[in-house]
Amino acid sequence: MEYCAKQLNYSPNYLSDLLKKETGKTALEHIHFFLIEKAKANLLNSNESISGIAYSLGFEFPQHFSNLFKSKVGMSPKEYRGSQN
Numbered sequence: 001m002e003y004c005a006k007q008l009n010y011s012p013n014y015l016s017d018l019l020k021k022e023t024g025k026t027a028l029e030h031i032h033f034f035l036i037e038k039a040k041a042n043l044l045n046s047n048e049s050i051s052g053i054a055y056s057l058g059f060e061f062p063q064h065f066s067n068l069f070k071s072k073v074g075m076s077p078k079e080y081r082g083s084q085n
Contacts, residue, residue, distance in 0.1 A: 023028050036072045039065070043081045050077045 004027075005015040007014045035057055047063045054065035058063070069077045 001031070032068065032072060036069060039069060039077065039081065040073075043077055044084050050081075053077070 001016065002012050005012040008015065010018070012027075017032060019025065019027050025033075039053055039057060042048060042056070043050075046053075048056070050066065051062040054062040057065065059065040066077055069080070073080055075083065
C-alpha cells in the first residue's frame with residue numbers, strides 16, 4: 001500500500017480513504033481480492049504445490065495463505081483445486 005501511495009504522491013491513509021470512498025472496499029480488501037484471484041488461477045493452471053503458490057504470492061507462511069483463502073473462498077486451496085477438476 002505504501003508503495004502504491006508513494007507512486008501516486010498520496011499518503012497511504014489518503015489513498016486508502018479514497019479507495020474506500022470510490023469503491024466501497026478498503027485497500028486491503030482490494031489486495032486480498034487480487035491475491036485470491038491469482039491464487040485461484042495458479043491452483044487450476046499449475047501443478048505447483050500450495051506452499052509454492054503461497055510463497056510466490058508473497059506469503060511468508062503458507063498457513064496464512066490457506067487461512068486467508070478459506071476465509072474468502074469458503075474452502076481450502078486443496079479443496080478448491082479438487083473441486084474444479
